[in-house]
Every structure is written in C-alpha cells, then in structure tokens.
Amino acid sequence: MHDVSAPHDEGKGLYFWVWGGLLFLTGVEVVLAYEQVLQPARMLEVLLVLSVIKAALITLYFMHLKSEIRAMRWLLTISVMACFALMWIFFFPDADRIVKLGVQ
Amino acid sequence: MATVQHAVQDVYEPSLFGTYSKKIGMWLFLASDSLTFGALLFAYSYNRIANPAWPTPFHKESIANATVMTACLLSSSLTMVLAVLAANRHDKPWTRYWLLATMFFGTAFTVLHAMEWTKLMGEGMMPSSNPWAATVPQFGGTFFTLTGMHMLHVTIGVIYLGVIALRKKFLPILLGLWLVGWLLTPAKSVFHIGIHALLIGAIVSAIILFLKPKDYDSHDVEVSGLYWHFVDLVWMFIFPLVYLMSTKV
Numbered sequence: 001m002h003d004v005s006a007p008h009d010e011g012k013g014l015y016f017w018v019w020g021g022l023l024f025l026t027g028v029e030v031v032l033a034y035e036q037v038l039q040p041a042r043m044l045e046v047l048l049v050l051s052v053i054k055a056a057l058i059t060l061y062f063m064h065l066k067s068e069i070r071a072m073r074w075l076l077t078i079s080v081m082a083c084f085a086l087m088w089i090f091f092f093p094d095a096d097r098i099v100k101l102g103v104q
Numbered sequence: 105m106a107t108v109q110h111a112v113q114d115v116y117e118p119s120l121f122g123t124y125s126k127k128i129g130m131w132l133f134l135a136s137d138s139l140t141f142g143a144l145l146f147a148y149s150y151n152r153i154a155n156p157a158w159p160t161p162f163h164k165e166s167i168a169n170a171t172v173m174t175a176c177l178l179s180s181s182l183t184m185v186l187a188v189l190a191a192n193r194h195d196k197p198w199t200r201y202w203l204l205a206t207m208f209f210g211t212a213f214t215v216l217h218a219m220e221w222t223k224l225m226g227e228g229m230m231p232s233s234n235p236w237a238a239t240v241p242q243f244g245g246t247f248f249t250l251t252g253m254h255m256l257h258v259t260i261g262v263i264y265l266g267v268i269a270l271r272k273k274f275l276p277i278l279l280g281l282w283l284v285g286w287l288l289t290p291a292k293s294v295f296h297i298g299i300h301a302l303l304i305g306a307i308v309s310a311i312i313l314f315l316k317p318k319d320y321d322s323h324d325v326e327v328s329g330l331y332w333h334f335v336d337l338v339w340m341f342i343f344p345l346v347y348l349m350s351t352k353v
Contacts, residue, residue, distance in 0.1 A: 012189065019182040026174050026343075030167065033348035040349065041153060047344035054340040062185050062333045064326075069122040076131055083139050091150045 018061045130327045134334045148246045159236035160352040170347040173216045180209030181336045188329045191322035203269035210262040263305040278306040
C-alpha cells in the first residue's frame with residue numbers, strides 16, 4: 001500500500017538536472033525561432049514535440065507524478081490526452097483545409 | 105477508545121489513488137484547468153495555421169524578454185520543489201525561504217509580462233485590432249485572452265503561496281502592493297483596473313485565513329506546489345506557440 005504521507009525521496013541534484021534540461025530545451029526552441037528554417041506548420045510540430053517533452057519533465061519530476069501509484073498516473077494522463085486528441089481531430093484538419101483553399 | 109478507532113478504520117476505506125484527498129482534489133482541478141488552457145491554445149494555433157497573413161510582431165527584444173520570463177518560471181519551479189523538500193523535512197524556515205523565492209520569480213514574471221503588454225498596446229494592439237495585419241483582427245483577441253488568463257493564474261499562484269508561507273502576515277503586504285500598484289499605474293492603463301485582482305485576492309485570502317486559521321503543513325505546501333508547477337507547464341506551450349511562432353528577427 002502506498003503511504004499517503006511518504007515524502008518524495010529524490011535528491012536535490014535530480015531537480016537541478018531537470019531544471020537544466022528544461023532551460024536547454026527552451027534554448028533550442030529560441031534558436032529554432034531565430035533561424036526560421038522551418039515552415040510554420042512544420043515549426044509548430046517541432047515546437048509542440050519539444051513542449052510535450054518539457055511538460056512531461058515538469059509533470060513527472062517537479063509534480064512528482066512519477067512517484068504516484070499507477071492508477072493515478074494513468075487515469076490523469078489518459079483522460080487529459082483523450083480530450084486533447086479530440087480537440088486535435090476537430091481543429092487541425094479544418095485549419096489545414098482553409099490554408100489549402102487559399103482563403104485570404 | 106481503541107474500539108472506536110478500529111471502527112473508524114473499518115468505515116473509511118483506503119484511498120483508491122493511494123494519496124490524500126487534498127492532492128487528488130488539486131489534480132482533478134488541474135485536469136479540468138488544462139482543458140481550459142487546451143481550448144485556448146488550440147484556438148490560437150488553429151488561427152495561426154489558418155491565416156498565412158498572421159502578424160509577426162515579436163522582434164529580438166520581445167523574444168529576449170519572453171525568454172527571461174520563461175527562465176523566471178522555470179527557476180520558480182525549481183525553488184518550489186525545493187520548498188516541498190524542505191516541508192517534507194519539517195524545516196519551516198527553509199520552506200518559507202523557498203516559497204518566498206518562488207513568489208519573487210512569479211512576481212518578476214508578471215511584471216515583465218505587464219511591461220510586454222504595455223509595449224504592445226502602445227504600438228496600437230488591441231483585443232479587436234492590430235497595426236500589423238488588418239485582415240487578421242483575431243490576433244489581439246487570442247493573444248490577450250490566452251496570456252491574460254495565464255497572467256491571472258500566476259497572480260493567483262503568488263497569492264496562494266503567500267498565504268501558505270506567511271499566513272495572516274501576508275494580508276497587509278498584499279493590500280500594500282495593491283495600493284501602490286493602483287496609485288502608480290496610469291489611469292488609462294489596463295493594469296490600473298487589473299491590479300484590483302490583488303484586492304480581490306486579499307479579500308478571499310482574509311476570508312479563508314480568518315474563518316479557518318491553521319498552520320499549513322507539508323501537504324499544503326505540496327498541493328500549492330502542484331498548482332504552481334501547472335502554471336509553469338502551461339507557459340511551456342504558450343511561449344513557443346505565441347511568441348516563437350510569431351517571431352520576426
């Protein structure tokens with residue numbers, strides 16, 4: 001049984017590494033924006049992937065989701081992801097359609 | 105007495121999610137709040153992709169400012185997690201110091217963001233129009249709604265942490281900040297009205313602190329930390345989608 005009052009046993013060093021990783025990924029995003037080698041749609045995809053990695057680091061380590069029991073982890077992740085997937089399915093094909101139609 | 109305790113243990117089953125109810129409540133709130141921000145972010149991204157003439161008003165100066173804001177929020181998450189560690193060690197002084205450090209970074213973020221807003225509004229950007237692309241009037245509306253909602257969350261987070269760290273001592277500080285902010289912001293500025301969020305926060309905090317006075321423990325610090333990290337997490341999407349996707353260097 002998971003002890004409800006059990007403190008998180010990760011050392012401070014891990015959190016500094018996660019913080020450094022987040023700053024590094026932010027730096028990568030800024031460089032990509034300055035270079036502007038990607039088209040907007042491709043740029044959006046790359047930035048979203050990097051943002052999801054950063055969000056995962058924050059959720060797993062800073063919010064300690066990694067330390068929660070499996071039921072809690074999966075319930076939260078699946079429910080939120082399912083809602084976002086629905087939004088994605090409804091929104092983006094239509095945005096892409098509008099671009100291809102050439103609406104000014 | 106032992107019989108009573110035994111009976112209570114039989115009545116209350118262990119938590120399905122293996123943790124205390126306050127934390128489950130906060131996770132559920134954050135799940136619902138993520139859908140609010142998700143809808144706003146999807147709306148912004150949809151408009152961004154669907155409009156080839158989308159304005160790109162963010163020059164080097166704006167991107168540098170937004171990068172510093174991001175660093176502030178990431179650093180605030182680090183200090184927040186250190187506050188949670190200190191609270192788990194029952195180290196009250198360090199818990200308070202780290203919470204105050206988190207509040208400092210959060211306040212710095214809000215001030216920098218307010219300066220960015222003021223600059224954009226000075227250039228003529230309004231919720232229903234912008235000076236860069238007349239055919240894309242929704243740029244201002246989506247930008248101000250998304251970033252304004254986030255700024256409000258950061259402000260609420262700073263007040264929340266202030267209540268946890270300082271309890272009733274925080275109320276005069278909050279009221280002082282409201283008064284100074286209200287007197288110093290120009291009457292025409294949107295922040296002359298927006299600063300009243302601090303007054304509302306002070307009233308709500310006073311009601312909570314006087315109706316249910318308590319010494320906040322490590323669970324309260326951890327739950328407030330969940331909220332704070334969520335605010336940081338949301339910015340990890342707003343920064344690239346809003347600023348980096350509208351860069352002109």
